[in-house]
Amino acid sequence: MNYAHLDCETDLERAVAAGADERCPPQLANALHYAVFPGGARVRPQLCMAVAAANTGKDPSLAKSAACAIELLHCASLVHDDLPCFDDATVRRGKPSVHSAFGERIAVLTGDALIVMAFQVLAKGMATARYPDRGPAVMGYVADGVAAPCGIAAGQAWECEQRVDLALYHQSKTGALFIAATCAGAAAAGVDPTPWRNLGASIGEAYQVADDIKDATSDIETIGKPTGIDIALDRPSAVRELGVDGAVQRLRQCMEAGLDAIPQCDGRAQLQQLVRLQSQRFIPKNKGRTAA
Template identity: 50%
Template sequence: MTQTAGSDLTRRVEDAIRRHIAGRCAPPRLGRAIEDAMLAGGSRVRPRFALGVALACGDDRPSLSDAAAAAIECLHAASLVHDDLPCFDDAAIRRGRPSIHVAHGEALAVLTGDALIVMAFQVLADVGDIAAERLPCMLAALSASAGVPRGLVSGQAMECEETADLDAYHAAKTGALFEAAGALGAAASGGETAVWRRVGARLGAAYQVADDIHDALGLGGEGKPTGQDGLHERPNAVSSSGMDGAVTLLRRHLDDAIDAIPGGDDADSLRALIREQTGRFLPAELAAQISA
């Protein structure tokens, strides 16, 4: 994907997010907290992936694809707000700014996360008139990624267990939302969801290993808290396999994701997007190993 094309995709994601959260009725303080959670920046990896899949599948209903991207980012933002709470990571900073519970209070942070989960479904409901026969599949994908037994809530809950399987933890905490992004992008464009779920699952696994490497190396880009896995004794690819093993695992997951992308006019652009998004998350020397 060219830099221009990537920039266009990013602008489309930002426009979709702003359009779908604008005008939501909320008490003023909650509304400000929701805007802080959604509009404070970030790489927008998941909604960009959803739109990339939609384009690969023809993107015949762009408004529906945009809603899918915005819905995915609502769930992702909700997970970050809840992750940062004192009962979990107790993180004071997110993306270089005070986290939601620091800026707005713990009670409003809990409600912000809750509101964003509900808002993800509201966004899809807003475009129900153009979704037609595609909406049930989209709703099923979104709900599976949010709850139990393999969604965000399950992944967060695994951190409360004495032990947790690394693959299952990664699949729920990170992979489920990437799977949903792939499925939503495909369903929004009338494509086959199963193959894009597989791509999303592999991409999610790669991204979680990258996050584990990031955490282990203490790379606090954009104010992201690090060292949390060791502090809370959570499953981590680096602690399980060492740094070299984690890099090898990341590369394998990334290659699997790229190999799973079906052929088509936009396949190369999507492959480039995946490599670019994964590589920019890592130190330059590790990114070079992954792209080699």
């Protein structure tokens, strides 16, 4: 099956190039590109576009701009999460993290500029949308995925609290941007986003569990970022709660719940196929290191 219509690299390149033009301070320009390319699996933007494509009445331009916005917000969150005051991670996607390569100040500003770039991209997409009246709803779902009270920034902020609402923590920290992806995709297609929420929440939970498994069982060479962070920072984790095998089982349950949650639509079968394909990436190949 061909998923070329779910590719947004060219659009991301264009967005970053527009921000990093000759008027941009050179280090910030370089850091913006560095933070977005080469990318990870681009799971969230693909999901957003796939949900839109699975529905009739789609607006591919609006969906693609929402997808790019979500990926830029994700990249921004990685830059800020790696900062010394949070994970203090020196490596990301197999290369020095942004603050390691460019310094802390440029890292803070890169994150800030990427967040706003997301909305620049969305503004352009809304201006040329086939159905412009859907724009504000799409934008609302994208923004809710990051902001307070339940977006990924709020999720990260739970790590500063003594008493943590675990369900809210996980759903905000990881689920929120997947929920943004499915709901914004649905809104861009002009269908009610509400029933699309569960798909995003399930994939988000699966992704969080997969991340916990990788953190506990993998090494920096394999996944391109430091591991063992959850234990080092005494963070709640599915592996610490359920053990590795229990966590893998939980991951599969989440994925199945996600597939079941896909609402009836023209492209349901293809969307299920894509989600299955993506989920294979989640399940860690290397479980060699023993988890504590």
